[in-house]
Every structure is written in C-alpha cells, then in structure tokens.
Amino acid sequence: MNNTVIYVHNLVKKFGSFVANDNLSFDVYAGEIFGFLGANGAGKTTTIRILSGLSKPTSGEVNVAGFDAYKQSEQIKKNIGYMSQKFSLYEDLTVKENIILYGGIYGMSKSLIRERLDGLLAKLHFQEYENRMISDLPLGLRQKLAFSVAVLHEPKIVFLDEPTGGVDPITRRQFWETIYETASRGITVFVTTHYMDEAEYCDRISIMNEGKIVALDTPEKLKKQYDATSVEEVFIKIARP
Amino acid sequence: MIKAIESSGIAKSFGPTMALDDISFSVNESEIFGFIGPDTAGKTTLFRIIATLLLPDKGNMKVLGMNATSDYKELRKNIGYMPGRFSLYQDLSVEENLNFYATVFGTTVEENYELISDIYSHIEPFKKRLAGKLSGGMKQKLALSCALIHKPRLLILDEPTTGVDAVSRSEFWNMLSKLRQYNITIIVSTPYMDEAIRCDRVALIQNGKILSIDTPQKIRAGFSRKLFIVKSVEKYKLIKTLREYPEVLTAYPFGDSIHVTLINDSSENSLLEYLLREGIRDAVIQEAEAGIEDRFLELMEKGIKV
C-alpha cells in the first residue's frame, strides 16, 4: 500500500518469563488513525513504548518513521509525538512555559516556537490561559493542550496512550475531533484505548488480548466478518467463540 | 421497609475542589443502583462516604438504617466493599485471599459458598495462583468473591469494570443480576454508559452533582428533542460541515455516525439538502431513539450553559 510509517514483524517483548507482546505483526500507513484496542494488561502500553523508542523489543523487526527500534531509538523519539495519561505537562509550569519547554526539547527554534505557540493558543481559544498553571486548568483542557504539545513539532506520527481515560463524554468527543483534524493534516495517529466504542473513530483497528493480536482490519469489515453491530460485540465473539 | 441508603444534602470538598455538591438520593433494598459518570464526577468520594471511610462536610447519610458517621463500627460488619483497584493481596493466592477475608469477617468460605459459587467457579482452577498473576477479569471476580464471602447486606462496587476486557465485563453484570435473589442491595459506579441498562435505577453524576435519577428507560425517554443519526464515509468532513450549519444544535460523534439535534425538529429534509450541497453525497439521515449517553450529553450541556 502507500507509505508505511510503522512496520512491525514478529515483535516479542518479554519481562522475565512473562510475555507481554507475543509475536505481533502489523503495519501502519501515513495519515491513518490506527486504533490499538484491548483491555488493561493486554500489552498495549508495552507495544506503544517500544514504538515510541522508550523501550527495546526482545525480538522481531520494528521500524518507526524509517528508524530501527533497536539501534535508532533516539531518532525515533525526535520524530514522533507522545502523549499518555501519566506523562503529560508539568503541573507547576504555565501553559506558555510548557510549550516553550517542549519546543526546546523537540529542537525547535525560538521563533518557530513562538509562531506555533500563538497559533495553538488562537486555535484552542486559549489566549487567556497563556500564563495559567497547568494544575489550575480543568482536565479536559489539559488533555487538549497535552495533545497539541505532542504535535507541536509536526511529527510524522503521534502516539496516544489511553488519552481519554476517565474523561467526561463531551471532552472525549472533542478530543477525537482534534484527532481527526490532526490526521487530516497528514500526521499518523496511533492511539490505544480500552473504550471499544472509540474503535469506530479509527480507520483501522487491532484488538489485543493477552499479548496477542486477535483482530486487525477496518471496524466496518470486522463487524461484517463477525456479524456484529459493535466492535465490542466483535471482541466478545472472538474471545468466546 | 427501610431504604438501603438514604442520602440528603451530602457535600464534600478537598481543599478548594468541591467533590460532591448537595447529593440527595435513596436506594431501595435489593436494588441494583448505578452511578454513571466520568472520573471527576465524585463517584469514588460518594462511595467512600457510604462505606464510612470518609466524613461528609455537610448532609446526612443513612445506610441500612444506621448513621454512616456514628454507627460505622456496626455498618462495617454488614458492608462488602470493592474499591477501584481491586485491592487484593498480590502476593497471596486466590484461595488465601478468600480465606483471609472470610476469617476477618468471622465466617468461613464454606458457610456462604453458594453465594459466590457461580463467580468463583471461573477462577477456582487457579486457586493456588498468586493474585498478582491473574488477568484483569479474574482479579475482578476474585475481588467480588472476597467482598461477598461474608454475605453483606450492601455491596459497594467502585468501578469494578473499568479497563477490564469486554467479555469479563459482560459476565460480571450477569453475576450481579443473579445476586438479586439473595436480597443484597448493590450500588455500582461505572464510566461506561452502556452498562446503565443493566441497573434497576441509575443516577447520572457529573462534577459532584446529580443530573438525573431514574430507571434507564425513563432517563432515555427524558431526551427533549428528536435525535438524528447521520452517517457518511468521510467522518471528519461530515462533522465540520454539520457544525457549520446554523440549524444544528448539537452534533456529536458516536462511533461510525454523528448524533445530531436540530434547533427546529422538523428541519430534517433541509439538513440533507444542505449536506448534499456541501459535497457529502453519501449522507444518510435517520431518526432514532436517544440512548442514555445522548441524554447524559444533553444534561451536561445544560449544566455547562447554566
């Protein structure tokens, strides 16, 4: 197919004798919204950490944005964006300070940072929050901002690890609209979630269960294949045939 | 018949944050009562007050006919509590965990075994395995068994299904339904809207306030307008286009479609025309019955506007 930005072949990750990722193989294409689904403990976070250069596979081929996950993890980190529930913005810094900080980490020039900062604040209607501390912002706003910071440097791929956990339904949907908008700009979005209904927002999804991928296709095709009305039903049918 | 829980005017703050604001509701005996809402709604705080683990700043909480503040010692003998993280002893086996909780409550596993037999049968083959090595679904079942083993009159389950796989979630609710026959009152909290229909009655809770309490059916029926489901292959373009249409009141993505409400319920046809004009040729519009989540969003919007 067109541009493959993530290439995974027979990925295995072990922690001692525990196999967190058991022989995973999948590709992700440019501009796709790829949903990586599964219950907590299925192995999603392990995979995303490997793909974002934060940890190394035990065996198998992994290539992200053209870089090898074993030898070039530092380059991977420079070319991707990452946002997770735990790793986010610094609570005791202001909105502006966070953006400047991350801009610097991504290696952006001061003028570029300023330009993007202004653009971001305008788009999110955040101008009045520029000098507010993150800890003072409501959760929904924090999520949006964290996401915007993750793509501040316009990376090829952005990894989102359970970005909508526990957030209210309105904010969740607004967040997904932001994801849509980002993907339309050509940035690949790789998102993990345990909300099966969010699967429908994705172009293609894979479902993980106990370290293995048990399904991989577009939501529509999967629903047809398993004669189901929702992705959740698909999962139930796969897990308990 | 005493109510299982009677709450009036409960308020609780942590520093400047108001976690619960004027919470009043009642739960009948043997009911399965659900609290639906996102993380910051205040569900855990409320459950802790009911379980006598926190004191409210204001208001009155009566549980099983007793005062949750002053009669906590007696109440703690009659409640089964399952907090958010399945607090089990990771380094004890399934069996050991169950035996421990039975002993602490002055009973034995055999005495009330029939109560948990359905649930426990799923994990019994693993009874010697350490709890820390169980999957999410199995931990959930073990935690439920431990909470039930002393046959409590009230079962308090705080987000028992969060993050657990879909199959286990569904099995879990089946098990809860079966508990009705033992006259155990159950209160459950969950962020999953679709689990609301498994409850007898539901309270929608957001930012420390209760938006609505009723049976799931009545809550759905409370949706005040017509709901339209709009589908198109180009999801993103569809949302943007809908948002720009002045006749549209709300447009929310719902999986593979958009749920739309209009300012004027009868403008359905003009909506289709507008979409076609804007280049969305495959748009399909259908009127549909509102679900719990639609109603929740509606109530939230109202809350935000006020």
Added chain:
Amino acid sequence: MKRFLGFVKKEFLHIFRDYRTLFILFGIPAAQILIFGYAVSTDIKNAGVAFLDLSKDEMTQKLTDKIISSGFFKKTETLLNYSDIDKVFKKGKTKAVIVFEKDFGKKLISEYKASLSIISDGSEPNTATLITNYTTSIVNEFTMELAGPGLKNSIRISPEVKMLYNPALKSHFMFVPGVITLILILICALMTSVTITREKEFGTMEVLLVSPLRPIQIILGKVMPYFFLSFINVLLILLLSWLVFGLPVRGSIILLLAECMLYILMSLTLGILISTVSKTMQQAIFISLIGIMLPTILLSGFIYPIENMPKIYDYVSSIMPPRYFIIIIKNIMIKGTGLMYIWKETLILIIMTLVFMGISVRKFKIRLE
C-alpha cells in the same frame, strides 16, 4: 480471636513470600556484624578516673592533681583496695583506675623509679586507648618537671597498662553491641512502618478498614510476626558474634534475650508510630532511615561517647531509645552485670514502648482522611 489469628497468618505469608523483606530481616544484620570493623578516634574530655592510692604521699598527691587538672579527666572516687576496682567500673562512671604502688614517693626519690598501674575499661576500646595514652604522657611530663634540666632521663615512672574486660582490646567487643543496637531498631522500625504504609499505598487498607477488625488488632497483628522473627534474628546474631569473634556473653543470657525482646518490641511499635504519619512507603522508609539511623549512629554513644558531647546533644540523646539499650547490652555482654545495674534503663524502655503503642493506637486512622 480467630479474626486476629487469621490476620497474623496473612502477615506471616506476606513476609515469607517477599524475599526482599527476608533479606533485610536476616541478611543485613549478619552482614553488618561481619563487615563493621573500623575504629573511630575521638577525643576525651572529663573521663571519669578513680584513684587507688596505696602510698598516699606528696608525690602521689601531686601527680593526682596534675592528672585531674589536665582537663581530660575528672575524679570520680577514691578507692581503698583492689576489690573496689571491679565495683567502680560496674557503676559506669569511671573509665580508668590509677593505682599508685606502695611507697611510690619514697621509691621515686631513693631509687629514681616507681611504677603505677593504669587500668582502663576495655569495653570502650577507643576511650581506653586514649586514656592510657594521655595518662602516660601526663606522667612523662611530671617526670620531666621533677627531674629538672639535667636529669631528664634518669627518673622513670613506668605505667603498667591493663585493659579490663577486653584484654586484647578487641574493637568488635565494642562494636558488636553497638551494631546490634543500631540494626535492631532500624530494621524493626523499618519493617512495621513499611508493612502498614504498603497496605495504604496498594489500597488494601481501605478494605481492611471496612471490616470488623479493630485498629489494635491490626497493629498487634502486624507486630507479632516480626517479633518472633526478630527473636530468631537476635539468636543468630549472638551466635555469629560468638563463633566468628569469640564474643562471649558474660552476664545472664536469659536477661540479655529478655532485654533484646523488650528493645525489639519498642522498635516495632516505633515503626507503627512512623506509619501513622507516613502516607507512602517511601516516606516511611525515609523517616526510618534518616530519623533513626543517623541520630543513633551519632548520638547514642555508639561511636562517640556521650560524655564528650555538648550538653544539647546530650539532651537530645536522652530521648533516644538506643542510648539506653547500648548501656544495657554492654553491661550484660561485656561487664556481666545483672538487672540491678540496668533497671533504670530497662524501665525507660518499657515506658517508651507503652507510650509509642498508646500514641499509635490513638493516631491510627479509622477513616481515609
């Protein structure tokens, strides 16, 4: 009661399943005893010296005055005969006894030489060595003054040096009791403080609270397993010290073990107290290590004698349990004393234990806030 025993059983299971806990509980004390071995040099001030003057003449008087006025020593007692020496050491205030032989002055004038004995309390080898050295140099000075310019080398006073209780001046005789004191309080407090805060952190405490278990049952249930295991630990340490260093226990072993168990109980309840003010395991570990280890090493008399400390540290040290236990353990192990000499310290430890336990039960949070 069954409830309580069920709880204790669970605690034992936790301990035996966690190899890290077992390592800390048994491995570290053994390792410490074996590794510890350096001597620290300190200065002495106001060390108690008793005099046994068998001569009672002008010379002995002058030398005695000189020794006392040096500033290093202070006179504790005047002894009448040899049998008093052992007694005066047992009292604890005297670190050295200086014995002037009969006809000291006469011999010095007629034969130009005389001898005196310096008998030091070897259970504190540091101090003993220093006392000996200082005394010897004072005596030499005295000799020089006596002799005048011409006769420097012709007058000789030979001090005979004896170390009581520790004739070979083995430093582990001092260190083993000190290390036992430090290790026991550190580990016991660490263990109980961590086990409680761990339940808080993992969320299992929440579930325990919503149960018929009472705070005193939870506290005692946590303390008991460690109490038994620490007892075995103490036996191991004493066995090790005896086998490897040849360190005997001169006093009653039963008394020693009883005092150790009291100290252990005190330390375990101290750990419970720490857990009532700690929200996380990290906090508990931090408070235990910094709050107990450093003060114990520096202020309990373990390395630096208390008599040498400025008054303020002396006051601070007086609220520290290790200070009293070191006295108890040294007395029993090295001096072989009985309860009569250490009843004050024992009573203090008992009171501390009861106070810690009382405060812990009071402060134990029955709710989550």
